[in-house]
Amino acid sequence: MPDGATTRDLIVERMEVTLTRWPLKMKRRHGVGDVERSMPGVILKLTTRGGLVGWGEAAPWSVFSGTAEGNAAALDVYLRALVVGRSASDVQTILDAADHAVVGHAEAKAALEMALDDLRGKALGVPCAELHGGVVRRDIPLSVSVADPDFEADLDFVRARLAEGVRLYKVKTGFLTHREDLVRLERLAAVLPADAEIRIDYNQGLEAWDALRKLRDMEAFRPGFIEQPVARERRDAMAMLAAALDTPILADESCFSPAEAVEMVRRGFADAVSVKLMKCGGVRRAKEIAAIGGAAGIPAYGGTMFEAGVALAAGIHCVASTPNICLGAEFYTANHVIGVDILERPLDLSNGASHLPDAPGLGVAVDAAALRSVTVEARG
Ligand SMILES: [Mg+2]
The missing domain is CATH 3.30.390.10 (Enolase-like, N-terminal domain)
Incomplete structure (x- = not known):
C-alpha cells in the first residue's frame, strides 16, 4: 500500500x-x-x-x-x-x-x-493484472471485426488496420445470403497478406439443418476458427459441427458461465471458447471458464461487447494474467466503433496489439x- x-x-x-x-x-x-x-x-x-x-x-x-x-x-x-x-x-x-x-x-x-x-x-x-495472478503477457494480438453492411467501407477499415499491424480479422457472417458471404470472404482474402488470419463469426446466424454444407464452403478460406454458427441452445448441432469440420468451432453465445463451460467440455460442443466479462460477470468468472477449458485442452479468446474503454481495460488485465486466453482479443471498440472516447488517454493499439497499461488499478482515467x-x- x-x-x-x-x-x-x-x-x-x-x-x-x-x-x-x-x-x-x-x-x-x-x-x-x-x-x-x-x-x-x-x-x-x-x-x-x-x-x-x-x-x-x-x-x-x-x-x-x-x-x-x-x-x-x-x-x-x-x-x-x-x-x-x-x-x-x-x-x-x-x-x-x-x-x-x-x-x-x-x-x-x-x-x-x-x-x-x-x-x-x-x-x-x-x-489489476497483478491482483489477478500476475502478468503472463503484456501485448495481446488484436482482432478486429468486419461487420459493416457497407462492405466497401469495411475494406477501407481493414486496410487502415493492416497498416497499423493488425493481423486477425473476424468476419461477421450469416446476415446476408451464403453466396454474398462467400463473395465478401473472397474480397477480404484478396487484400490480406499471407501472415493475416481470417476468422468467421455467425453470431447464431445459421439454421442447424443446413449449417454443415455452408461451413464446408467457408473452410476454403482456412479460417482460424468459426464462431457460434447456430443458435446458442443448439449445442448438439455445435457438437456435430465440431466433430465434422477440420476448422475449430468456437462457442460464444453457447457458453456464458462456468457451468456452461463444464457442459462444453462434457458434451464436446466446441473446440475453443470466447470469454467475455459481460457474459459471465467479471474477471474471476472469466478465469474460471478459461481454466475449465484449459483443463480440457480448449483455448480461449478475449471477446467483447460494445465496450467504451473502462471495460476494455478490465479485459486487457484479465487476458494479460490468464495463460489460456491465448487466441488474441478484440479490444478495439472504444477506439474504432464508439464515437466518443471517455478515456483521458485512448487505449494503445499500436503494432497490431492491445497493451497492458502500467498505472495502478485499471490504469485508465475517465x-x-x-x-x-x-x-x-x-x-x-
Ligand atoms: Mg461472437
Missing part, C-alpha cells in the same frame, strides 16, 4: 451509476441483430472515504445478454446497499452477495468487480466532460 494509505481509504463512500448513450462511428450487422447510430451503456464510479476513485462499465446488448436500463437499475437499486459503506477489500464477499441479491445482470456485476478491483489496485499501487456529453441519466 502506498505511503499514507490505509484500509480505511478503501471504504466506499459514494456510488454513481450513469446511463449513457454511445454514438457509433459505423453501422454493425451481426447474425443476432443490427446496431446503427447509437448504443446504450452504463458507467459506474465508486469513490472511497480516502478520495480514491474506481471505475466500472457494463456493456449489455439487448439481443445478446441484457439491457443497459436493467443493469443500471440492478446497480442503483439492488447492489448499492452491498457496496456503500463497505471496504473494496471485501470484493469477493460483495460479489457473492451480489449473486444472491439479484439474478443474472452479469454486466452490472462485472462493472462492480471492475470498480472494486480498480480501487484495490490503486490502493496497493499495482495494476474524462468527466466526455462522460457528461453522453450521459442520459446519472444516479447517486
